[in-house]
Amino acid sequence: MALASYESQRRRFARQAFAPSLLFLILVAGLPTLFLIITSLTPAALVNPGSLTDFSEPFRNYILLLRDKRFVGSLWVQAKLSFYTVTMQVLIGTSMALLVHAGQGRWQSLRHLFVIPMVLPPIVVAVIWKLIYTPDISPIYRAAKAIGIVLPSLTTHVDFALWAIVIADTWEWAPFTFLMVLAALQTLPSEYVEAARMDGADTIGVFLHIVLPYIAPVLLVCTLFRVIDSIKAFPLIFLLTGGGPGSVTEVTNYYAYLVAFNFGELGYSSAITVVLLSLTVVISWAAMRASRSNQSIE
Amino acid sequence: MTSKLAAKPLSRRTLLKQAAGVTAGATLGMPAIAQSKPFAGLKLRGAAYQHGFFNHLKKYIPEFEAATGMTVDLQLSAFPVYNQQADLELSSGGSAWDFCNVTFILAARWISAGLLSNLDDFSGDRKLTPASWNPDDFVKGAQVPYVDKDGKTYGYSWEGGAMLMGISRMDLMKKRGLSVPRTFDDLMKVADGIHGQQDVTGFVSSNLHHWFVPPYIHGFGGDIFANPPGDIRPTLDSAAAVQAVDYYGRLLSKYSPQGVLGYTEDQARAALLGGRSNIFIHSSSWVTAMLTSPDSKVKETALVTRMPLGPKGDFPAANSQGLGIPKNAKNKEAAWAFIQWALSPELTARIVKDTGHASICRRSIIESAEYKRLNTINGQDIGKLYLDVLQQPAVGRNYMAYRTVKEFPLMGDVVNKAVERVVSGQMPAAESMRVAQEAALSSLRRSGAKV
């Protein structure tokens, strides 16, 4: 009997506790999103007063988007960037985790130092890599010059500019996969490995048949989260290449920024952003399903 | 005024103070009316980008503050950051600034959108501005971006950008038997001849292609628009434009330092001043630094001269930076007092004399003997070169009219990308300009222009 009234008490308290946050989130997140969608239906431009409420051609922006080669190109660049950088991060991060784990606790205390690149302010990461990629001042370029090798300038080279971004981004975020995989590895019961060893499996066999399947769910969640984050790539491109040379490193997020804040076309940029947001929704949904099912397994 | 002085029982001290106030006011170029601290307690807010001129100006601001009673808060930001923030600020109708820099790229956009105050109201009002201030003293070529089609003025120029050619290694030129290039063909030959000698590159440039390329487009007989400012159909795929981008692209890809596409102006200048690059074609203050800057290693071997002529004529770019008052500024009269003081003939002359800063825009100062004396370096009359180029657009056809088109920022971006594609080898010039033309058309149409 008493429990039932506790339940109702609890529920009432829960509602009261949740209400302010819910209201606040609706205000600062829900409404702006609605506003964004509405703005995408107008040709809003800051220099044209009245354009913010011009709904005469609501889908004009979206139709223009389909024909906008620069936009379509940016989606392609985004896909390439996400693919390369997430693959590299996951591969390198996993390798680092395996290496540290193999040390069997000897380097446990050091693992927290690996975290440094990913907690640095992203703009500082961009500054660091700007230093590394500028031929005039980079220690790497000058070292190469000293031994007679002339390295090409990566950030202004059509074939290497995107890779320059990928390298910097991987440096920044590989620790993320590293931490997640290491945490998972540390919960792997050692009996599994011992049993496999006793059955005659070598290191590679152990990895392929025991370790990999065990960390696969973590890798999946990791990958999905990193893909979502890669869509937000901004400081590196802003500082290192400005989207160039040409449009080789111009991802959709950066293009939306240029359109909104360098050209002042807020309506068109809103349309681009809505497309980007839809993509994020789909991937986030998948990520949440994957992680929730992970947690229910645990 | 005399009657006022006569009426009051005078003490010697009062008389001296008033006399001093009048003199100080006159020195600062302010009307010789007995005003003590007309703007007492007011805080004037302004913004501009980081430039040597404002560093000089800041040293004189305390005098201005003492005479007027106001405090001046001048915020400086990096050039690209300033431009973006200023554009957003003014486009949003903000009133955070009382005066601000009107960057040449954005001047047309701001003026046609009505975001700036008409300064004729202030300069013509004798209560605010003495006749000696003379708005007509500003070089016409430098004022072009700030005057709308009805002749109203929205900004006064503080900096003139007259495109000149700087050659840093005349010693190498002599050694190779090369003379100063006078035509585009000569320039390519000289670049080729010097490139690689003693680790020097033949040419250097920076990433502002929308500033560097048009002289070549004009030189080959083309333009950015069909007939600006009236007919703004882009003509980026014309034969002349393609030729120009191909030409300029070759200068950058074959004869410039590695990574030149990522170079900022100061990196290019550093290369010039260090003698690592032979030729840099840019606004005068950037190239004359070879002769005046303490960092320059090429003082003895440098030459500043006019840039080469194209087959269809001589069209060196001339631009300017100006000071203006946003439409919704809160303290317009105070802002005008500041602008008037900062660009007064008296202060301009003082700045030239005290600091040697030469890229000012008042004709009377540029043609003065003092200026000539200060700006003849190593026998080169830089002042004359500067003035000639600055005036050029006002002399014959106004080839800088493309700057006055409000959609120019869009075009500038398109041209930048086109050049980057050519220099990085993604596309040949013809194809790159075709892509640029398409992008320009769709950009212009999207912003509502009828092309």
Add this chain to the structure above:
Amino acid sequence: MKKYILHWAVPLLLILMLMPFLWLLQMSFKPTPLILEFPPQLFFTPTLEHYVGLWKDGFPESFVNSLITSTISTALALLMGVPAAYALSRWSGPGKFGLGLGILLTRMAPPIAFTIPFFLAYRWLGLLDTRTGLILIYMTFNLPLVIWMMQPFFDAVPASLEEAALMDGAGFPTVFAEIVMPVASAGIAATAILCFLYAWNDFFFALILTRTDARTAPVAVVNFMNYEGWEWGKIAAGGSLVMAPVLVFSLLVRRYLVSGLTAGAVKG
């Protein structure tokens, strides 16, 4: 031999990975003429001239702005988010997944999705270039982060603990404040620091929504890359200062980093 290499592989790898970061740090203490010299001198007399130069160039103001906006947005997010997380944790009704997805999205959306509407709204409200404006927009990612991170902590507090107190006649608010919170306090500390870290590191919102008054430290660092020459010493010093607080804090919360960075989707 192979064993030797493998033995030291980890610390070697660590040093290699941290080289870029260490390079910036050492550059901030190098006298200007030596900075771009090659071969680089590894031993030099350190100088504080760049840090002093920063002090005079308006950097302290931006540092203070960063401090204020990060701290207050964290405090507000905790104030509203902790009870909300508790409520969500005890919720057994429908819509939990949908609510969770909505909250996750707020964390994961590209910043520009919020910047455009916020820019227009702030223009109208006069909140452009104000610290209040920044604090509000930082709540869009801090509040969801708090809710996401604290929920598992509250999940771990058994209901029996509450019931025991309730049976003694305490009201729910008291139970929450005096029984549940202390148990979850470690989580609150970690969440607070993570919120601070995210607000501190923000670049995009500050770039667009501030001019000079409310400019934060990350944007100020970029401002040093000025027209007349990249002042590398000051840039390095600025970068080092900007990263100092987050480095210290993240080492404090290292156990909860993974959980926080995946918005609680994965436990560290």
